[in-house]
Amino acid sequence: MLIFCGKVSKFCRGYGLKSETHGMQALQDFVTEVGAPYRIMNDNAEMEASEAWKKIIRTYNIDRGTTERYHPQQNPAERRIQEIKKVSLSIMNHSNTPGSLSWLMATKYTIMVLNHTANKSIGGITPIEQVLA
Helix, strand or coil: CEEEECCCCCCEEEECCCCHHHHHHHHHHHHHHCCCCCEEEECCCCHHHCHHHHHHHHHCCCEEEECCCCCHHHCCHHHHHHHHHHHHHHHHHHHCCCCHHHHHHHHHHHHHHHHCCCEHHHCCECHHHHHHC
């Protein structure tokens, strides 16, 4: 799954990927559905280093930052992604859901709930409200 998270807004959107080659389509879908972010931080994964990814970044004039290898804490979105994974696993454990498809659905549900839950760090509003403001 590829998850895009806003540093300030805390808004997230997740896309299930059949393979890493579908990442470019996920980025394109994110830009179409939400808008082009000002900056994308990545860890130089093979997908993010591809020419197709770079082309989309250039097309929408998105600034690109890179974290050092094995230092995900340098990416502000990693903390939010960690929270999403923790909540998703908790949902699956409490409901005894099996299988990888269930993980995808639990993650998408978690993202939806977090996007609609007020957050102190953004003034007590929801990430959806922050994005629309």
